[in-house]
Amino acid sequence: MIDELVRQIQKKNAPVVVGLDPMLSYIPEQIVERAIEEKGETLEAAAEAVWQFNKGIVDATYDLIPAVKPQVAMYEQFGVPGMEVFARTVEYCKEKGLVVIGDVKRGDIGSTSAAYAAAHIGSVKIGNSVLRGFKEDFVTVNPYLGTDGVKPFAEVCQKDGKGIFVLVKTSNPSSGEFQDRLIDGKPLYEHVADKVNEWGKDCMGACGYSAIGAVVGATYPEQGKILRALMPKVFILVPGYGAQGAKGRDLAHFFNPDGLGALVNSSRGIIAAYKQEQYAKFGGEHYAEASRQAVLDMIEDLRG
């Protein structure tokens, strides 16, 4: 799947992933109102609004981008109907030829991590049938529990040709509280990076990158430079562009000399573009076109 991701990035000439993180407050009022008219003030209505909103954005942008990254928390908050729309969104994006990165930040131990991996990138066996729950291509994984937590995902990556991105240095202001602390003279995130290299050794794609990627926030460009050098064969998923403050020029060092090795995410900056002054002219009715314009502008910014 890392090969497919690289192929898509090269085809679209855009190392960009759109974060499908549909907070209810991002969704134009008329979509929410129509869903409530139809289904009442229910979790089903919220889920339906999310679905309509997502579909509009995907339809307006899929030809420009290699991948999407739905944030499962935004679906999970609407309970079972939300998870149904998460599954539907994943399937729809795959029908549109997009690589789907489930931003699930799961991580547990042994058989429990194996169950999470089965849920999102693998399969379960019921009787003689092999079935899949949520069908993403990649997921994000939390490393706090160590190798026991990550290996079950890596095994599914090998078996089913999928991939993961392990949290190394996250984009948020307090990420340094633990991640930056020095251990034997180097920060924890570098120790995690060493392990990401190790976990990826048996999962190399034909493209020269491993199926075990890393998450490094765009908001920490200096650390990005160091981590890029430390993990030459690791693809880096880079959140924090746009709404979280980073710009294209901050991101040059996240890429390898081959122009590959990083995938930059923008969520709010794309899906709620119509709420920004720059794209306000589109209005809520044309939110999807605003998203398309924001994607075009982001690609141009990154190419620069």
Added chain:
Amino acid sequence: MIDELVRQIQKKNAPVVVGLDPMLSYIPEQIVERAIEEKGETLEAAAEAVWQFNKGIVDATYDLIPAVKPQVAMYEQFGVPGMEVFARTVEYCKEKGLVVIGDVKRGDIGSTSAAYAAAHIGSVKIGNSVLRGFKEDFVTVNPYLGTDGVKPFAEVCQKDGKGIFVLVKTSNPSSGEFQDRLIDGKPLYEHVADKVNEWGKDCMGACGYSAIGAVVGATYPEQGKILRALMPKVFILVPGYGAQGAKGRDLAHFFNPDGLGALVNSSRGIIAAYKQEQYAKFGGEHYAEASRQAVLDMIEDLRG
């Protein structure tokens, strides 16, 4: 909710939580076969088997125990039908008067952590209606992202009277890879413990314990002793009893002198008791009675 947990522990005189982690291989064949007969080889059949299995165990043990801890990964692997049975299990356990700890190990940043908190222990607002997704009383939370990741949960704890358990020192063999590394002369897990104390300051219950608890594995009794002393007002959720190797005598130091402060989890050891030699006489048909006997034996072991 921490007060309710303490009340239930005192009422049942058992600091015990049963982990509802229903792997398909734990479920007696006749239950799985019946579900497949009814619904074919589908995710729905697996979910139905899980539900029937859970209901049997809960009915056979709820009068003995204060709490259950469903592990969401085991439901998530069966996709949307699995999540529906997770929700149904949570509701059923609450109807039976049990405190429900969702073992979800979620953790993200800002609005995303807030969405996870809303999903599991809080609520969402749709129109003028306040609705709840999964309705647990507590969840487990991963601290790797720092205060940004945990605060949104703590805020919901305060607002809605719920609680969390933050991963401090996990029970698995490789938990030391990062958690044990020394930072300024003390292991990372002690730094996390310091933060757990801090996060809990504004969430104190009438019982003298904070709504922000900690997870410390039974498999590390020495660290448990240190962490107990470091976090005197923090309730400790203790996995790793039984199947993972720890016994009652290893656990004395997880408790405070008041006899409170720890809640010991057993999953496989209880729910798949009928598969152990000791309880094999019950057989698959009487798996629930085997679980009841295993709970009684565990309570006796812990009282000793």
